[in-house]
């Protein structure tokens with residue numbers, strides 16, 4: 083991700099100063115020029131006459147609940163090309179709800195279609211409606227014969243924005259087009275609206291009708307919070323949108339603030355956080371400590387250790403925090419891995435949800451409150467913003483609320499490091515237990531929300547072979563329970579989420595075939611494993627991606643390589659199961675099987 087031109091000289095400098103004995107702290111972000119040597123070694127057999135078709139890229143996920151429904155209407159929202167858009171304001175266009183199928187809608191689906199051709203880095207992008215973010219996505223690095231992809235996202239939770247007239251869609255995608263970087267990103271955004279009486283068309287897999295799982299994707303927590311959708315969405319975002327509505331966070335001290343006032347009849351409030359990390363923190367989970375960089379006189383600025391947490395404050399009080407899921411962009415670690423299957427979350431980055439209902443007591447005074455967003459130990463740069471989803475008590479003008487338990491400490495972090503010259507290890511353990519409780523008295527009674535959450539992170543980085551072999555392991559485990567009780571202690575709802583998010587990255591730098599190249603042997607294993615229990619219903623998602631291979635690199639360009647990426651996505655609930663297994667060898671899919679009968683687990 084290089085939206086700022088200043089990063090280019092920096093990148094080149096980092097790579098050249100570490101050659102020829104390349105050290106594994108050198109940048110892990112590359113680009114695939116369509117030079118003859120690369121295309122001949124990476125394409126299957128050179129096909130004769132007809133020009134190869136553009137190749138479809140995708141992120142493995144499961145069908146959306148709306149995929150088996152016929153839309154009542156379709157709205158073409160954006161059709162725009164992003165060429166040399168660096169340092170330019172985002173693209174904006176007015177939005178009006180479709181006249182031919184007025185609300186209410188049971189589902190709304192967003193389709194983000196991109197095509198590109200030529201040479202280009204991956205880029206970060208976001209789509210906002212009325213200043214509230216709907217999608218954070220990144221682009222795939224194109225090829226000489228062209229590529230395209232399609233991101234589908236359920237955006238029903240943004241219904242209160244979608245019903246409004248006079249809002250603006252805003253799409254930010256900073257790109258550089260010149261003699262070297264030729265890839266233009268052509269984006270079209272389409273909205274599909276579904277009415278309650280939509281006709282069901284079962285999806286068919288191998289002659290079996292699929293009952294699409296009730297879950298929305300991607301998961302990363304409890305999305306049932308948004309059912310039904312909020313009545314009001316308030317953006318917590320940059321006041322000056324000339325660089326997009328996201329805040330650009332450059333350091334730990336760079337906390338961003340926005341003032342928000344919620345209506346007096348608010349009965350529930352959820353903050354949805356969008357996050358992506360770039361520049362020196364693109365691979366924060368693999369950053370060694372500053373003492374290692376200093377003692378070895380390394381020129382890298384990718385330091386500060388491998389712990390990051392995005393936090394949210396209200397009037398200076400900590401109310402939420404998240405150790406973000408490490409999304410790898412398509413230029414990351416080994417760009418040949420992410421062809422045509424991108425890394426988990428690369429096309430649809432996770433957003434994180436904080437149920438702030440237990441804090442409603444401090445917000446219901448009719449005054450402005452200052453929301454803050456920052457990144458613990460963060461270095462340049464992070465792109466963050468949030469949407470405050472607000473549910474109102476339509477039967478009254480004033481709601482009463484009070485926070486009764488507020489245990490939200492900073493994470494307990496223990497670090498140990500041991501190194502001699504370039505070899506050594508860095509371990510981090512972080513833990514956090516939180517408990518929140520508050521009651522809200524509205525026309526639907528006096529409801530008490532209590533939320534307990536335990537988060538554990540284990541991180542280890544090991545350098546060996548004189549710093550040329552680097553092994554990174556990270557595991558994040560989360561258990562969250564949210565209960566709502568009525569006046570007499572009766573259970574209204576209960577949701578339990580258990581998640582595990584393991585990541586392993588190995589990079590081994592070896593001398594290249596020529597004296598100005600090097601070989602990088604790379605292995606990445608990444609997974610999302612979540613179980614969600616809502617009342618008596620439970621669901622389970624297991625998404626695991628394994629990539630092994632090597633590449634030959636000159637400066638930051640990939641010359642050749644050999645890679646294999648395997649991924650299996652399993653999603654099951656009371657209504658069915660969906661499984662898809664893919665394998666890609668040297669950028670070509672050699673396996674793509676899906677079924678609705680899953681092997682039994684446990």
Ligand SMILES: *[C@@H]1O[C@H](CO)[C@@H](O)[C@H](O)[C@H]1NC(C)=O
Pocket residue numbers: 123124126642643644645667668
């Ligand atoms: C993958 O690419 C490597 C390096 O170019 C080559 O040696 C290998 O034979 C390729 N494998 C296949 C199955 O095409």
Ligand SMILES: *[C@@H]1O[C@H](CO)[C@@H](O)[C@H](O)[C@H]1NC(C)=O
Pocket residue numbers: 158161162
């Ligand atoms: C989108 O724009 C391109 C070029 O600007 C045009 O060729 C194409 O027809 C447009 N597509 C739609 C659906 O409007």
Ligand SMILES: *[C@@H]1O[C@H](CO)[C@@H](O)[C@H](O)[C@H]1NC(C)=O
Pocket residue numbers: 158195197270272
């Ligand atoms: C978006 O663009 C692609 C490629 O030009 C095209 O195939 C697709 O139909 C377009 N979608 C819409 C809704 O115009």
Ligand SMILES: *[C@@H]1O[C@H](CO)[C@@H](O)[C@H](O)[C@H]1NC(C)=O
Pocket residue numbers: 377378379
């Ligand atoms: C780092 O630089 C200092 C000063 O130039 C030098 O004394 C020291 O030996 C260097 N250390 C290493 C590990 O190269």
Ligand SMILES: *[C@@H]1O[C@H](CO)[C@@H](O)[C@H](O)[C@H]1NC(C)=O
Pocket residue numbers: 482521523528529530569
């Ligand atoms: C709401 O319920 C809580 C817990 O039962 C109680 O402490 C509180 O006083 C109640 N609030 C009102 C306004 O009745």
Ligand SMILES: *[C@@H]1O[C@H](CO)[C@@H](O)[C@H](O)[C@H]1NC(C)=O
Pocket residue numbers: 103105504548
């Ligand atoms: C280890 O790497 C450093 C820096 O790349 C180099 O100066 C040194 O000679 C290497 N040591 C050995 C034993 O290869």
Ligand SMILES: *[C@@H]1O[C@H](CO)[C@@H](O)[C@H](O)[C@H]1NC(C)=O
Pocket residue numbers: 596597598
């Ligand atoms: C190796 O590097 C030297 C100097 O850096 C250069 O003169 C020479 O041409 C290079 N050899 C090859 C085969 O690239």
Ligand SMILES: *[C@@H]1O[C@H](CO)[C@@H](O)[C@H](O)[C@H]1NC(C)=O
Pocket residue numbers: 588589590603604605630631
């Ligand atoms: C990467 O994984 C492959 C397959 O599991 C293994 O053979 C290889 O040794 C690994 N490479 C490194 C550098 O650890």
Ligand SMILES: *[C@@H]1O[C@H](CO)[C@@H](O)[C@H](O)[C@H]1NC(C)=O
Pocket residue numbers: 628647648664665672673
């Ligand atoms: C990846 O998938 C291929 C094709 O199904 C299979 O041959 C290979 O063993 C798989 N590799 C791993 C590491 O699972």
